[in-house]
Amino acid sequence: MLQLCNFINGELQPPAAGRYLPLLNPATGQVFGQVPNSDAADVDRAVQAATAAFPAWRALPAEERGRRLVRLAELIDQNLETLAQAESQDNGKPLSLARTLDIPRAASNFAFFGTAAQHFATETHLQEGVALNYTVRHPVGVVACISPWNLPLYLFTWKIAPALAAGCCVVAKPSEVTPYTAFLLSELSREAGLLAGVLNIVHGTGPGAGQALVEHPGIRAISFTGGTATGAHIARTAAPQFKKLSLELGGKNPNLIFADCDLDAAVQTSIRSSFANQGQICLCGSRIFVERSVYEPFKAAFLAQVQALTVGDPLEASTQQGAIVSEAHLNKILSYIDLAHQEGGRLLAGGQRVQVPGRCAEGYFLQPTVFEGLAPDCRVNQEEIFGPVVTLTPFDHEEEALTWANSTDYGLSATVWTRDLARAHRVAHQLQAGVVWVNTWLHRDLRTPFGGMKNSGLGREGGLEALRFFTEAQNVCVKL
Numbered sequence: 242m243l244q245l246c247n248f249i250n251g252e253l254q255p256p257a258a259g260r261y262l263p264l265l266n267p268a269t270g271q272v273f274g275q276v277p278n279s280d281a282a283d284v285d286r287a288v289q290a291a292t293a294a295f296p297a298w299r300a301l302p303a304e305e306r307g308r309r310l311v312r313l314a315e316l317i318d319q320n321l322e323t324l325a326q327a328e329s330q331d332n333g334k335p336l337s338l339a340r341t342l343d344i345p346r347a348a349s350n351f352a353f354f355g356t357a358a359q360h361f362a363t364e365t366h367l368q369e370g371v372a373l374n375y376t377v378r379h380p381v382g383v384v385a386c387i388s389p390w391n392l393p394l395y396l397f398t399w400k401i402a403p404a405l406a407a408g409c410c411v412v413a414k415p416s417e418v419t420p421y422t423a424f425l426l427s428e429l430s431r432e433a434g435l436l437a438g439v440l441n442i443v444h445g446t447g448p449g450a451g452q453a454l455v456e457h458p459g460i461r462a463i464s465f466t467g468g469t470a471t472g473a474h475i476a477r478t479a480a481p482q483f484k485k486l487s488l489e490l491g492g493k494n495p496n497l498i499f500a501d502c503d504l505d506a507a508v509q510t511s512i513r514s515s516f517a518n519q520g521q522i523c524l525c526g527s528r529i530f531v532e533r534s535v536y537e538p539f540k541a542a543f544l545a546q547v548q549a550l551t552v553g554d555p556l557e558a559s560t561q562q563g564a565i566v567s568e569a570h571l572n573k574i575l576s577y578i579d580l581a582h583q584e585g586g587r588l589l590a591g592g593q594r595v596q597v598p599g600r601c602a603e604g605y606f607l608q609p610t611v612f613e614g615l616a617p618d619c620r621v622n623q624e625e626i627f628g629p630v631v632t633l634t635p636f637d638h639e640e641e642a643l644t645w646a647n648s649t650d651y652g653l654s655a656t657v658w659t660r661d662l663a664r665a666h667r668v669a670h671q672l673q674a675g676v677v678w679v680n681t682w683l684h685r686d687l688r689t690p691f692g693g694m695k696n697s698g699l700g701r702e703g704g705l706e707a708l709r710f711f712t713e714a715q716n717v718c719v720k721l
């Protein structure tokens with residue numbers, strides 16, 4: 242049986258206490274391996290290794306650090322098939338999605354930040370004839386990167402790459418639910434020439450290894466993606482030690498469809514924004530508001546495409562919807578489907594578990610699900626479900642759509658569909674969302690600031706924002 246190891250000081254190591262957690266394939270319900278259930282002792286060893294490696298890593302020219310990150314990107318590309326198979330097995334997502342989205346993006350993360358560090362400049366402020374101020378950006382030191390299970394290698398590397406590029410050393414903890422590709426990255430990082438201790442990967446649970454990492458006094462900054470409640474807990478733990486925090490949390494994203502839009506494109510993309518990765522992306526648009534005059538045509542076309550989605554074995558090329566990540570998460574989503582019925586919703590599609598025959602008979606599959614007739618302020622329209630469940634609601638005018646769109650505690654992303662450019666800008670600027678897409682969805686340019694408003698998080702990832710996060714600004718004032 243597959244047994245994963247921690248990666249500490251350049252070595253694959255078992256957990257100090259010898260404890261493991263089972264690794265489960267959600268598509269089959271079968272255990273296929275074990276992952277370390279590490280504790281504070283493992284975390285401490287990793288932080289010590291990272292601390293020892295920091296002076297040499299920060300002293301390398303940015304160009305040299307970048308060269309190694311670009312090499313790591315190439316190695317991910319070369320191992321795409323192995324990594325995609327592992328991601329699908331661990332998470333239940335369609336293999337085709339892992340091949341085309343997750344693993345290519347992990348490679349892009351390293352390629353992008355490997356070169357971005359060389360374009361990272363500092364500011365000067367000149368008081369003519371009096372003084373010259375210039376800003377130095379020092380790497381903050383040893384940092385923690387904690388990532389979730391929905392886009393495992395994609396999000397793990399989205400944090401690690403800028404941290405390493407900025408000259409920090411990293412102790413990273415992937416989700417205990419999907420640790421396989423992070424483990425495979427250990428070997429590749431060694432091959433890419435990262436010095437021992439520069440990247441350490443400690444596996445384990447949130448309350449175990451995760452909590453120990455957040456509490457460790459050697460950690461100067463924490464970059465976290467996951468649930469809002471966990472983010473709040475991490476913020477409470479980290480605050481007394483004044484650690485820098487970047488929190489990318491949940492969403493309840495609105496999709497605003499105006500009557501003048503390209504309806505075919507809106508329908509097609511809304512299928513993707515509702516159900517990609519089984520709706521388990523923090524950016525998925527789970528509340529679809531449609532201008533009343535096109536509500537019925539939109540609904541008919543949308544439902545026809547929902548019914549045509551193939552739920553099945555993630556390894557089959559024809560599968561569009563794979564398994565939900567775990568039985569616990571499936572039950573959480575099912576409880577929201579029950580709640581939608583209780584709150585008076587009309588079920589338009591789905592709503593049931595799917596029994597996939599053959600090797601996936603014990604897997605956690607769910608039909609893509611659509612409700613209408615739910616009030617914008619009901620729990621189903623306010624709370625993050627994080628699954629393939631969306632609601633349709635007609636609106637009569639722009640202000641109404643905006644009020645409903647902004648009515649949740651979240652503020653991560655929003656999508657606007659219109660051909661009216663003035664309206665697009667006007668609505669975008671009034672949306673309380675860190676990311677707004679107009680006539681598209683999940684179109685990513687890694688240079689842009691990425692993150693949420695309100696309870697969707699704190700700070701921004703991406704481009705120079707990430708490099709700023711992993712560095713500490715120091716001003717030097719020289720009298721002229």
Ligand SMILES: NC(=O)C1=CN([C@@H]2O[C@H](COP(=O)(O)OP(=O)(O)OC[C@H]3O[C@@H](n4cnc5c(N)ncnc54)[C@H](O)[C@@H]3O)[C@@H](O)[C@H]2O)C=CC1
Nearest residue numbers: 388389415416446447448451452467468471490491523627
């Ligand atoms: N915004 C997003 O991208 C994500 C949102 N979620 C939401 O969160 C809900 C809960 O999902 P979970 O798997 O429980 O996510 P979670 O937020 O508990 O887990 C994310 C990561 O944080 C770690 N973690 C948990 N507790 C920790 C602690 N005290 N200290 C340090 N690290 C800790 C976990 O081990 C994992 O690596 C989901 O149902 C979904 O609504 C989940 C995953 C991603």
Ligand SMILES: O=C(O)/C=C/C=C(\O)C(=O)O
Nearest residue numbers: 391466489522523524685
């Ligand atoms: O950076 C991206 O492109 C996407 C990020 C998605 C998440 O953070 C998420 O689903 O948690």
